Amino acid sequence: MAKLLSPANRIAHTTLLLCAVWTLCNASSYIGGLPGAYLRPPVGASGQAVGGANSADPAYMAGFWNPAAITVKNAKRLMLGAGQRSLKRMEGFGGFEYRLPSGRMGVGLTALYRGDPKIDIYDSEGDLLGSKPYLTLTPKFTISYIFSRRLSFGLNIGFYYEQLPYDNQSTVENQSTWSAGGIDLGARYELNRQSTLALVIKNINAATEWQWPLFAWEDDGLESSVDRKNLEPVIIVGGKFRQFTLYSKPLHWTSDLALYLIDGSFKALHRSVALWSNGLEWQRWKSLFIRAGIGEIALDSDLFRDPGNYANTFSLRLSSGFALDLASFKENLEGLRLHYSFSTSKIWSGMNQQLDLVYSF
Numbered sequence: 001m002a003k004l005l006s007p008a009n010r011i012a013h014t015t016l017l018l019c020a021v022w023t024l025c026n027a028s029s030y031i032g033g034l035p036g037a038y039l040r041p042p043v044g045a046s047g048q049a050v051g052g053a054n055s056a057d058p059a060y061m062a063g064f065w066n067p068a069a070i071t072v073k074n075a076k077r078l079m080l081g082a083g084q085r086s087l088k089r090m091e092g093f094g095g096f097e098y099r100l101p102s103g104r105m106g107v108g109l110t111a112l113y114r115g116d117p118k119i120d121i122y123d124s125e126g127d128l129l130g131s132k133p134y135l136t137l138t139p140k141f142t143i144s145y146i147f148s149r150r151l152s153f154g155l156n157i158g159f160y161y162e163q164l165p166y167d168n169q170s171t172v173e174n175q176s177t178w179s180a181g182g183i184d185l186g187a188r189y190e191l192n193r194q195s196t197l198a199l200v201i202k203n204i205n206a207a208t209e210w211q212w213p214l215f216a217w218e219d220d221g222l223e224s225s226v227d228r229k230n231l232e233p234v235i236i237v238g239g240k241f242r243q244f245t246l247y248s249k250p251l252h253w254t255s256d257l258a259l260y261l262i263d264g265s266f267k268a269l270h271r272s273v274a275l276w277s278n279g280l281e282w283q284r285w286k287s288l289f290i291r292a293g294i295g296e297i298a299l300d301s302d303l304f305r306d307p308g309n310y311a312n313t314f315s316l317r318l319s320s321g322f323a324l325d326l327a328s329f330k331e332n333l334e335g336l337r338l339h340y341s342f343s344t345s346k347i348w349s350g351m352n353q354q355l356d357l358v359y360s361f
Helices: 008-026 044-049 066-071 307-312
Strands: 077-086 089-099 105-122 128-146 151-168 172-189 195-204 207-215 222-230 234-246 249-262 268-282 288-298 319-327 338-344 351-360
Touching: 008 195, 044 105, 044 288, 044 351, 066 089, 066 105, 066 128, 066 151, 066 195, 066 249, 105 351, 128 195, 151 207, 172 207, 172 268, 195 288
Parallel strands: none
Antiparallel strands: 077 089, 077 351, 089 105, 105 128, 128 151, 151 172, 172 195, 195 234, 207 222, 234 249, 249 268, 268 288, 288 319, 319 338, 338 351
8 A cells, every 4th residue: 555645745746736737727739730749759668658757767768858867877878779650650769878987977878760761742633753751860968967965957969850751843852951959958856765856848949940942933043941940848847756556566656747838939839738648667576567658648728618629639648568677587688678668659540669678787
């Protein structure tokens, strides 16, 4: 049975509850049209398995979840993962995270690929012109610092590459864009041994610039148009709570609340957006952790103003997975852990699967 919450834990739970109630009065569930949508799904099998609620204590890929978390783990970590998402989309990542010998600072370098091997392009009459891949590549460099025994801070500097096919005068071409300088800021605070809180702000100053060719006049030749897209910052309030048990084994609850309040120019969105994700990790065996989650529940004002519309547009992501310590099979595999997850897509168009290997040494 769960123990009574301490005052610190009650404060943490109350804070998350107040954030949820506040966003219910302001939120709208639609964010599909905002720039940078390819970065929103959970990164890695560990985060995907718990529904995307992974910011307070990521097991790896902290550079994408919370840069302040790199210094929490003492070991060096090599990470490699690959997955297939619904509609035959693909992804993969690799990275290295390291807590420096000083013990107060950590660094990391990670890179994420997401894309579609084949995008069909049609003309205005519906005839197929050809196919080209769509791809994105997002490297991030991370620095983290332990300010005190309980508090750590971190930041990322991100780079963004996209390649997109388009119809250029009945010929399928690829247009690409590359930008640098996006910043993520993170903080992580240990209330006690049972509760951890996190605050992350992502996509500060992040943007992509597309340069599209245009034929304005036949005599003038080829001109171009620059279309700059600023990624919307997102504020994430997260927590991990370890005070629960199931059949006398540890049961950890993780929760993330993602708030989309302003656009890339720091102006208020027409309607703010909030997505709530929750996950559980049951440490039933020493070498095998079982995970499950419910991700991206929209806390929408239509729940009160228009319940019928809220019910018609309601969607979420269901997920599950596990973490397996491979040293339980062979001693020479010590430090190597396998993570697996599968989940539904946000629009229920298929299944997502992810398989990761993490080597700690």
